[in-house]
Amino acid sequence: MSSEAQKLHASFPSASFPRRFVSWVYDFLVAVAIIMLASALALLFAALLTTFSWLVLPEGMDHAAWLAQGPWYSLYLITVVAAFFGWFWKRSGQTLGMRAWRLKLQNYDGSRLTSRQVFIRLLTCCAGLGNLWVLVDVKNRRAWQDYAAQTEVVTLSKEANQLFYWNEL
Template sequence: MANPSQTLHASFPSASFTRRLAAWVYDLLVATAIVMLASALALGFTALLTAAGIITLQGDMDHAGWLTSQPLYQVYLVLVVALFFGWFWWRSGQTIGMRAWRLKVQQRDGSRITPRQAVIRMVTALFGLGNLWVLVDFKNRRAWHDYAAGTELVTLSKEANQLYYWKEL
């Protein structure tokens, strides 16, 4: 028996620029909250290191000042955001914003994307600017990162969005 996502694949239209933008804004809010939580954890860890005498703060520097001066902290935040997007794209094809706007990233045949494709999408998305290509690519409505990763972003029907939601739980 065929996979339901592959059977229904032909009925899903490519996602419009407006839907992509709406999901991007929604996910930006979620990613901001995740960065705030990750920062709070890093601040707590920094305080523990200070209390243990492993690091010493100079002069009038506080924990946040010390933390933001560390290049590793910037890498940590980028990895946290990358894991957020990569995990959701790979596991269900939908981030929280994409689920709200009934969007799903998938391979061209309708199957789930691979972790490699998720990484390629992240690197080539240019913080969402790759979606501007949808305004030029009238025929396929695919973004730069879709072409680079061999993926597509489709708009699901309400029923299919519910099906994918319950299937992934």
């Protein structure tokens, strides 16, 4: 991004709680779809293991029960969802919900997040509950994860959102 574009993106207002919330709902629905797809792939993997007799399930246990019996399946799903959010935050600063509601995650100067900042946000966002802090921090309108990662979420104008999107493609 050019320095002129960075100045443009650094000058937008902080995102309000209602806008963050509707973006979170949108992204939650996308995350549910991704979890469903990841679960289908995990079930397919378990079915292939049993088909080739590499895995023999105990009597009365199905593939879903086998997946759910240890921590690995939960860790797998958490990793898939974290990779989804992390990739969008790192690549463009906008998830699908953020794009729809004209929100952008950025550094204070308008630049993209580093991998370290993305990781910190993933650890501190509390599945989106960190955004509730925006209701308390009325002046700055920043969430826990914003403070922890030293980032901000801004509301883009319609024009800037379109311009930003097409420049990223």
